[in-house]
Amino acid sequence: MAVFAHRLLASALLALLLSAASAADTKNNPADELVALLNSNRTAAKASSLADNQGLGCIALQYIKAYKGQCDQVGGNKKPVESSFIDTFAPNCGVQATTLAKLTGRLLACQSTYPPPAQALDMLISDSKSLQVLHSKNHTEVGAAVTGTSGGGPYFWCVLFSNGKPNSSFTVEGGVPKTAHPGCFSGNNDACSSAISSGVSTWRLVSALLFSVATAFAF
The missing domain is CATH 1.20.5 (Single alpha-helices involved in coiled-coils or other helix-helix interfaces)
Known part of the structure; x- marks a missing residue:
């Protein structure tokens, strides 16, 4: 017994x-949660809601990875070279290079501990300049991403904006982005836990x- x-x-x-x-x-995908918060902020300010583009979201994740976990490189004019989008970011995501559209803004933040989406929004929108980027009328679509480094911090959040046509820009070959873990990106309806602890x-x-x-x- x-x-x-x-x-x-x-x-x-x-x-x-x-x-x-x-x-x-x-x-749930925290990058999708961030996009929802960004759109709520825009509509509250009488700006249009943006299309959540999975190809642009995947490129946002590649954009983060270009910093190689170096949190102190975030800010100022330190950012990946433009050629990275065609040479590295698009191929790594399976995005057709011919469908890359102009980027109209970017927001990037990093800290040692994981910030949930609402806190990440406060980090990304930290001054009048970043608020102006968020509310710009030049944007039509958005992609967001989040990831940690080596299974922990620092944690990066990235938002990329574009003026492309949502149904034809940043088009992913086969309709599904290439595996880009660790990390989460928006627009692909993927549950994600690999970016956070x-x-x-x-x-x-x-x-x-x-x-x-x-x-x-x-x-």
Whole structure:
């Protein structure tokens, strides 16, 4: 009876831990959340809502990766060279180079700890200049991305704006961007947890599960 009880306990723990692990690994895409906040801010200021372009979002993630985790390089005029879009960013995302449209603005922020979308918005819109970029009437579409570095901080958020036609600019070959993890980008309806540290570590859950099962069967 004792063995049966312990095995029943192990089964219950298994279900609980797998449920928690699933919750930890199936977060909504924070880049999509940021785009929603950006559009809400624009419409509140009587500006038009922008189309969320997955190709531009993927390029925003590539834009982040060009900084190679160097948070101190963010700001000023330090940014990837223009040729990177054709030579690196577009091919890495599977975006057709002929569909690249003009960028009309960018917002970039970085800090050592993970900021959720609402906090990231405050970081990105930190002064009148960045607010002017957000509310510009030149934009028609937007792409956002977030990622950490080497499984942790620093964490980068990037927003790119364009005046391209949403249905024909930054077109992805085959309709699906190339795998660009680690990181999240907007517009692709992808649940994303690889860019951030979840509150519950999957490996901790697995370790706890193995310990619980081993303990149960030891009796």
